Amino acid sequence: MKIPPVKGTRDFYPPEMAVRNFIVDGWKKVSLRNGFEEYDGPIFEYLKMFQIKSGDEIVEQLFSLTDRGGRDLALRPEITPTLARMVNQRINALPRPIKWFSVPRLFRAERPQKGRLREFFQWNIDIIGTDDVLADAEIIFTTIDYLRQVGLTSEDVKVKMSSRRLLAAVLRTIGICDAALEPLYALLDKKTKLPEGTFRALLAQQVPDSEVAEKIEAFMDVKKISQIKNVVGLDDDVDAAVDELAMVHRFLREDMEVGEYCKFDPSIVRGLAYYTGVVFEVHAQEGELRAICGGGRYDNLLCDLGGPSISATGMGMGDCVLEILLRKKGLVEKELQRQGLDFFVACVPGITFDDQDGLVKSTSEDEVVRLTTQLRKKGLCADFSYRSVSLGKQLKQASERNAGTCIIIGEEFKDDKIAVKDMTTGEQELLGYEEFLSNLGIGREEK
């Protein structure tokens, strides 16, 4: 019986696995060099934990199960609740600020489409326990640091940033009441995806006062943080929010040297209600891809999940959209070619080697295994052919395996010599067996 892969999942054959590792290894490397420590939690949690934060609609998009003890569980659709749980559990013992990262495997029972599957990986970085905007800047910087690391330039991608606090202050100043904020956020979030006329019509529904609606539109057209005050007028809350966002931008531009990646964009709202401050998304400049990542400040979430009131800011980046973009930009091919063996050990089949008394000591096939063992003992990647086939076949295998060097055990092994062939240049030299082995470690660090 043929069993197909489950809807929305991927099989990682070696080439796909190499790409996945390229992505994940980059995430980890960049996290560590920016001072984040890795954590992880269980792949399933109590269903209730996800319900608290997200509500019933989200529950329909969870893979849930009941265990034999009657516990209602769910495969994690995100790791932030787990992070909050772990931090809350040891909140008094953990030194702050907490700078943690994770690369969890996540599950969402949504209908799959381009850049969105039912099982995927997501890079999460969070800074918990400080309300300093420098932490927001660092989250954004670390995100850019990764994008830059894999070769995406400020021509390729842009960090669009705004602020929930700013948006709330602006809307209140204009005259929107608190109850109307949430549905309005949802609409503003969609502005760039809707035709202008449609947006205007929907806005008119929510905001009947055309003067107010015009002000909202004017705000949505603002290109620079410094222009906000001119459009909205004077207000202490707006001023404070503007200054805060301007400070994040200044850190990124003047101190972290990534200003060319960043721009203010008032249409960045983020879907979820729990964001409280700076919010941002990274988008590819060209093409119709969904956001590569998103993040922001969420000062109330830990408290909502049963912990103390502690501020936090973070970012999540999934692997699906990122991979599509990296492939489109030709940034993964090089990585695929780099993997391969250090050595492939081959032999001329059927040669026997005698000891001093003329008795058979070993065959060339035996010596292949012995030499490979020595190479592996030194931590090198080495392999050989199981079947005793012609030397030509073995060399072919060596090049298919992308071996850097091929070693040939032939007649000259009777004089304790081996042929060492460089597979890229094709050059070959005879070396003493012991001499070759003892020189192996040297010069390897430079590679």
Place this chain on the structure above:
RNA sequence: GUGGAAGUAGCUCAGCUGGUUAGAGCACCAGAUUGUGGAUCUGGGGGUCGCGGGUUCGAAUCCCGUCUUUCACCCCA
């Protein structure tokens, strides 16, 4: 969850309005080549035409259902 499009070999696809035994390229395996790889040539394996049902003397081809993929919505933690 709603609507559109598609599904033929591991991959990309051909197969005219239903008509013998379903093809090609690439990939894979073997040989040419028992001490020298990436090339070339020759040969080979591999398909219940996504699955199930219907129409028909006859279905890869037409119809229905279903699964999967994909696009647009909903949503996007």
